[in-house]
Amino acid sequence: MAQMKELKDQMSSMQSKHVDLENRLSEEHKLRKSAERKIKSLQEKLDYANQERFGDRRQKIQSKAKTSDSDRRKEKDDYDGTDDTLRTDSVGHVPSQELKEPSGKDRDLSNRPDGYKRMGVVGEAIEHPSDLTKVPGRIIERRMVRVFSFRTFLTEECFEMVHYAEPGKKPKWGYFPSEGHPDVVTSFEGTRATPEFLQAIAYEVYVKNVTFGLLHQWLTDMGMTISKNTLRNWLKKGKTYLDELVCVLKSIALEKDSIVNCDETWCKVRKYDHYKKCYIWVLVNKARKTAIFFYENGSRGRDVLTDFLGDAELKSIMSDGYNAYVFIGNELKSARFKDTVHQVCMSHAKNKFVKASNQGGEPTAERFSEILKEFFMRERKYDDAGLTPKERFRERQSLATKELLIELRSLLDSELSKDSEFRSRYYKEALNYLNRFWKEIFAYLDDGE
Structure with missing residues (x-):
């Protein structure tokens, strides 16, 4: 009995030590995971800082295939996204290498151009010849040296006004242009x-x-x-x-049932003796080829947009995911614009996956980018074919487009269901953005215009 009691005391002591060790191990495991997340985040920031070090803001997908003979011009033209063109095929993320010519061999001059473009100005050049009588000696050679100048001219114009009277009417002044003069x-x-x-x-x-x-x-x-x-x-x-x-x-840009694009960006505005960060807005009606910039004390608030739109009955507004636009199409937030369709720019979503692939090192992000690019490629084909809105709507509702949409949605749901503890923050942002604005990004599929 004494031995049994002693063994029980030893077992109790060992159990308490075991629990203590488990608690310490769990705590160390949490600390290690936290440290790994910080390391990953810092590594992403370092990679991004290295990329932005010399001011190169282009976003490039890392290509696995090292193809040097790709048609880069075609690749650039095919992408119909933001100003920062995303090259996905022909540009690989490889360090530059120093090339040395082999000693004892002639240089290959076969790729040299036959001629070089020279500077010039459209039109006849003004020549200023030298007075040869003033040359104090024998003339050996003469040549014209080109110099470019920029001048602003202030010109006075006179229009002949005629004071005349028509039968039964009061005299009045008028201008009657001659041939070759302003109308x-x-x-x-x-x-x-x-x-x-x-x-x-x-x-x-x-x-x-x-x-x-x-x-x-x-x-x-x-x-x-x-x-x-x-x-x-x-x-x-x-x-x-x-x-x-x-x-x-x-009145032209905000016609009834118009489709417009809207965006805002920051700019430096001088306030007396210093500069202040303010915001300027732009609204574009592509169909009427009209663009209007508007500004209200540098504000980025929703009221700037609603005041500008007034009582306009628009069919659709396309924007980015900035929450100043979320009232569009939402009858709870704005009864005036409840019938207006809110579209979200697909390029913004695509750019986030490109960044997740480059800075976050997420391999699946590249597949998202490729699928979204395919939607752009299809629209480019419709443009080249000159399809009418009705024909374009039929193509957007085709089985091929729906299969592409199903693949993208399945991939998104699969990625969202996975453990995101060690996922790149860029990738998290891209997935959440696509999921949050899914309906708005693909709203264009429901209308051929």
């Missing part, structure tokens, strides 16, 4: 300036921040006699015309 008087009413001249001085004042004193001095140096107050009055007149022009552009 209309090219000046704003109430000013002596053409639209081009008014645009030039407005650019100097409001973009380059030139003071009226320097602007007046600049015009005076070019031989123009004008007062500073006259320049101010001309700019006020120009603003009146510009406000009317914006209203006309808005």
Whole structure:
């Protein structure tokens, strides 16, 4: 009995030690996993910093096949995405190597061009010959040396106005152009300036921040006699015309059932003695070939967009995934735009998978990028074939397109169901983005326009 009691005490002691060791092991396991996640995150940041070190912002898929004879121009033209062209086939992520010519052998000059493009300006060059009578000696050789100059000319134009009277009507003034002369008087009413001249001085004042004193001095140096107050009055007149022009552009771009694209980006705006980070918006109606930039105290808030849209009854608005646009098509957030379809740009989703492949080192991300690229390729084929909206809608609803869509959805669901503990943060962001905006990204499949 004494031995049994002693053995039980030993077993109890060993069990408590075992539990303690398990707790310590579990804690160390958690710390190790946390450290591995930090290492992975830091490695991603380091890879991204190395890529951005010399300012190269192009995103490239790492190609496994080292094909040097790919048609890079075709690859660039086939991609219909953002400004940063994504090259996926012909550009491999390989370090540059220093090439040395073999000693004792002649250089291969077969790839040298027959001729080289030279600098030039369209039109006849102005020649300035030398006065040979002033040369103090025997002339050996003569040649023309080319110099390029940029000059701004201020020109005064006069239009002959005729005061005439028609039978039974009051006399009035009019301009009747002769052959080879302007058809209309090219000046704003109430000013002596053409639209081009008014645009030039407005650019100097409001973009380059030139003071009226320097602007007046600049015009005076070019031989123009004008007062500073006259320049101010001309700019006020120009603003009146510009406000009317914006209203006309808005009526064109925001026609009923129009399809528009909208985006915003930051810019530096000068506030007296310093610069401030502000935001400028743009709305594009591709069908009417109209683009309007708008700005409201540098704000990026939703009110800037809703104030600009007003009561417009748009068919669809395409944007990125910024949550200022989520009220579109949502009757709970905006009754005005509940019937407007919100489309999300597919290129943004594709770019996130490209980044996950490059910086995150996720092999499956490349497959996502390839499938999304195939949707772009199909649209390019429809463009080349000149399909009507009805024909394009039929192709978008075809079995081949649906099979591609099913493959992408299956791949997405499979990846979302996996353990994401050691997954790259870029890959997580790409998967969540595609899943969150799935309906908006593929809304275009339901309409041929």
